[in-house]
Amino acid sequence: MTKKVKLADIAKLANVSAITVSRALSTPDKVKPETCDKIQRIAAELGYIPNLMAKGLKARSKTIGVIVPTIINPFFANALKSIIRSASKTGYTCLFFSSDESAAMEQNAVNTLISYNVDGIIIAVISEDEDYRPSYFATLAKLNIPVVLLDRQIEAPHSGGVYLDNVDSGYKLGKTVAKGRHQRILLVSGSANSKVANSRLAGIKMALEECASGAQLDIIKADFNSALAQQLTAEYLLGNQPDAVIGLNNQITLGALEACVQHGLRPDQDVAFYSIDEIATAKHFGVTIPCIKHDVEEFGYHAVTQLIRTIESDNSEKHAEIIIRGVVMA
Amino acid sequence: MTKKVKLADIAKLANVSAITVSRALSTPDKVKPETCDKIQRIAAELGYIPNLMAKGLKARSKTIGVIVPTIINPFFANALKSIIRSASKTGYTCLFFSSDESAAMEQNAVNTLISYNVDGIIIAVISEDEDYRPSYFATLAKLNIPVVLLDRQIEAPHSGGVYLDNVDSGYKLGKTVAKGRHQRILLVSGSANSKVANSRLAGIKMALEECASGAQLDIIKADFNSALAQQLTAEYLLGNQPDAVIGLNNQITLGALEACVQHGLRPDQDVAFYSIDEIATAKHFGVTIPCIKHDVEEFGYHAVTQLIRTIESDNSEKHAEIIIRGVVMA
């Protein structure tokens, strides 16, 4: 077992001081080219890996923290992936945490990120209920650590946010549904005080009303997970026979879908499905689910860009909101 | 904007020295109860959050690093989730990185973890090809940082590993397939030099031979992603008509499934599907895919437990391998 190689080790071999080595590796222009070359060669030979702990103790850490409620949901998994990619392009490292849908773990993750001296945080909070007011936002504000909200908007001091245009998504999907000339439409929504759900719902209603299709619209309030959607849909099906089902997010659609097939209804044939958020696996099963697809790559990109801009322009820039619009995939 | 609260701040208010505060918060038994209470109260009031950078500069970081090739694959997403849960129960923090299936990013992630002074690393390497010999293993060995391999076994110095019993999984699935009395079975495998794929394949062959079903077995070598499996299956279907398809992992099964439905074959009815790894979404579509399901929770648990044991028993313990067996889900 060897000890970790440090600046002093390289310095000794190169007959210079540690600070020169530091400069050769971080700000090469400040060192005479020959010296610089020699140092870099020695560093490479020794397999030098800088100690971020020591570095971060003084300066900027060049690190951003990311917190999502779950990585099982492909939406967040993809967002995470694009965030990591965008960040690494700009020379930032990402520290990632999952709050596992728990307020305690979310708080915890924030603390850990503060512990690690992150320069900023991108967070998709666990809930967008109106009464969810996590206290860590105040802490972050005090410490001047910028926060970019992802997808879920809440009332809290933060420096920016990247959201979906949920009314627009609903509206577009509604227009698509209207073309289907259905008689009886089941809409499975998210929780009653979710702004995302309500915006999507409003958009859909608007579109359907505009088209005056005359279709009956039944609405179930579930939540953004598949289990409840499945259960409530199953109950609904006992006394009703829709010819179209709309899921307000990917998980809901999957739950409703399951309830329908269990009830003997064949997707596409007996009942048409529509979804906000893509159901990526549908194609594997040969099922067509027209949907509003959101460009998750873009989502991550904007979150990172916005955060880094705020970080580097220090003066707590004007609070910006970026809205991503979805596109219809039929 | 406030500066971060540090030990000295608390110390001043409590009329004690910084080290006492440190002790009150980390090792309370070493401080007089009253003093301890007072300090803890003040710390809480001030919202003290320890600086891990400073802490990690000296001592053990109580942190483990985790690297997986992708989080889009539910297998790894779930593994990650269970690792995080297990680790947090034992008081360790996880730093997580995705190598995005790239050797460079993997190397990078390892370096970053070393930078952060992690006490140990759990890694699912990007490839188990025989010629994949990443150099960082030597580095980690030198630094005495224990490594637990996850799922993918390679020749490299490491202190432990948690793997699936792939021959067993293949065998069990083979037995299940045999019961179906199929005439013509298509098996879509992983890459030719993947030990995981070959073990599963061997197990399946063994089971089928034992049952002397007389079925014809066609084997396609693809890889563990769905795109190639889909493409090769599609080509195969142009000249062949299987009544059963076996996918050697979840991605392969999905790819093969897609090729079949595009070719007009209905799952369950025209062709039976079997898979190693669960296809969780199948139930949403009302499709039954008998499979070998692996307890991913256990996977993560063992990886963490093993790693922490090695970390805490310092003396580079005997190299242990843990094998998880899958169960049939029909």
Place this chain on the structure above:
DNA sequence: CTGAAAGCGCTAACAA
């Protein structure tokens, strides 16, 4: 262009 000194926040080691 290079170096010496100081200090980031925390905690071993050694007093008191």
Place this chain on the structure above:
DNA sequence: TTGTTAGCGCTTTCAG
């Protein structure tokens, strides 16, 4: 039980 000193590895002054 508590405090002092020193130092972890690096970088930011300030000098040369």
